[in-house]
Amino acid sequence: MSVGIDEISFYTSNYYLDLRTLAQQQQTDPEKYYTGIGQEKMGMPAPDEDIVTMAANAALPIIERIGSDTISTLLFATETGIDQSKSAGVYVHRLLGLHSNCRVVELKQACYSATAALQMACALVERQPERKVLVIASDIARYELGTPGEATQGCGAVAMLISAAPRLLEIYPEVGNFTDDVMDFWRPNYRATALVDGKYSTKIYLKALKKAWEHFVQATSASFTDFGRFCYHLPFSRMAQKAHQHLAKLNHTELTPVEIEQQIEDTLRYNQIIGNSYTASMYIGLCSLLEHCQENLSEQKIGFFSYGSGCVAEFFSGRVMPGYQQALHRQRHAQLLEARQAVSYDEYLQLWHHPDPQQGESLMIPHTTPGRFRLAAISHHKREYVIC
Numbered sequence: 214m215s216v217g218i219d220e221i222s223f224y225t226s227n228y229y230l231d232l233r234t235l236a237q238q239q240q241t242d243p244e245k246y247y248t249g250i251g252q253e254k255m256g257m258p259a260p261d262e263d264i265v266t267m268a269a270n271a272a273l274p275i276i277e278r279i280g281s282d283t284i285s286t287l288l289f290a291t292e293t294g295i296d297q298s299k300s301a302g303v304y305v306h307r308l309l310g311l312h313s314n315c316r317v318v319e320l321k322q323a324c325y326s327a328t329a330a331l332q333m334a335c336a337l338v339e340r341q342p343e344r345k346v347l348v349i350a351s352d353i354a355r356y357e358l359g360t361p362g363e364a365t366q367g368c369g370a371v372a373m374l375i376s377a378a379p380r381l382l383e384i385y386p387e388v389g390n391f392t393d394d395v396m397d398f399w400r401p402n403y404r405a406t407a408l409v410d411g412k413y414s415t416k417i418y419l420k421a422l423k424k425a426w427e428h429f430v431q432a433t434s435a436s437f438t439d440f441g442r443f444c445y446h447l448p449f450s451r452m453a454q455k456a457h458q459h460l461a462k463l464n465h466t467e468l469t470p471v472e473i474e475q476q477i478e479d480t481l482r483y484n485q486i487i488g489n490s491y492t493a494s495m496y497i498g499l500c501s502l503l504e505h506c507q508e509n510l511s512e513q514k515i516g517f518f519s520y521g522s523g524c525v526a527e528f529f530s531g532r533v534m535p536g537y538q539q540a541l542h543r544q545r546h547a548q549l550l551e552a553r554q555a556v557s558y559d560e561y562l563q564l565w566h567h568p569d570p571q572q573g574e575s576l577m578i579p580h581t582t583p584g585r586f587r588l589a590a591i592s593h594h595k596r597e598y599v600i601c
């Protein structure tokens with residue numbers, strides 16, 4: 214029996230800052246961002262958007278197709294949680310009208326937790342093949358203004374329906390893992406922005422790739438040439454390019470630099486204009502591959518490298534299903550991105566500084582997002598979500 218991703222849909226905010234605007238403000242060469250880190254735009258959430266509203270918006274097309282009663286479990290991956298106790302997924306459960314018999318839980322390990330959720334979902338479906346599990350990854354990447362990480366902010370959510378006989382991608386059970394207690398990127402409870410040792414984090418990312426790959430090869434006897442395409446965790450697109458060159462070199466590939474680049478280039482397109490969406494980023498990369506690749510990917514094997522700072526990494530793989538093109542939300546995603554609005558630098562600052570009540574103050578939030586779900590208020594320490 215094959216188990217894997219039956220449907221995938223993503224959402225990002227209606228607003229973005231063009232990195233040329235940021236570069237101009239910082240008196241930096243825009244090519245540092247456009248070429249140096251390979252990023253063009255970064256998504257900025259509206260004041261009435263958060264991980265819950267983005268998650269519900271991402272999952273909406275799936276629920277519209279299959280109905281709200283068929284989901285047995287909702288696994289919510291995030292590292293920008295809004296509550297230390299209650300799962301963000303429980304709010305999404307109500308917004309989407311899921312059945313009261315559907316279980317919900319939130320998972321955390323930096324950008325890696327969506328992969329843990331995916332593997333757990335596959336295991337649940339293996340046990341009860343008639344069940345469907347909804348995996349949602351949703352995050353807002355925030356760094357301090359004026360720091361090297363600032364240009365790598367972004368926001369987005371991805372929803373994946375995991376089922377038996379999937380229409381998009383069979384996920385194979387074999388994995389390679391690597392865990393190490395390192396301080397490359399972290400966010401203590403009292404901070405709204407992440408702390409990061411940027412250069413160190415890129416080195417640890419590459420080390421984790423090598424170690425996870427070696428473990429994967431040991432577990433599977435797979436080789437680099439088995440895979441037609443690769444999806445990497447995408448903090449910024451240049452990171453994936455460097456990682457893939459590194460992996461190709463470790464495997465003494467005979468591919469040319471152009472052929473190596475072709476194995477990942479279609480995975481980068483959405484990330485380049487959305488920015489880092491932490492847990493969601495590699496899976497938005499998968500969407501990008503399936504929706505942009507001119508070649509028919511049916512039956513191709515794809516290698517995935519999932520990385521979460523701190524750190525936990527996993528290499529795993531999947532097979533693209535014949536006819537996958539019919540199950541994509543290509544047009545919906547194109548319309549979503551096409552409709553976005555660029556913000557000026559001052560508007561970016563306003564969005565960045567939008568109050569995030571840390572002391573329990575009440576807040577009425579103006580209606581800004583064009584999305585179906587919005588955060589209307591925070592009152593008596595409770596977040597009030599509404600369906601528009």
Ligand code: HMG
Binds near residue numbers: 249323324411412449
């Ligand atoms: P920086 O230090 O300001 O940048 O920030 P830089 O000086 O290293 O320049 C970047 C690249 O641009 C360099 O290329 C420059 O040469 C080039 P490279 O040497 O790397 O090939 N460059 C130019 N190119 C063309 N024209 C120009 C020009 N100027 C410079 N004029 C840094 C880089 C990564 C440190 C920063 O973006 C950062 O701190 N980012 C946040 C951390 C991060 O994303 N780390 C990635 C690995 S960790 C991870 O992926 C996990 C994460 O997603 C979190 C989680 O798991 O939860 C972050």
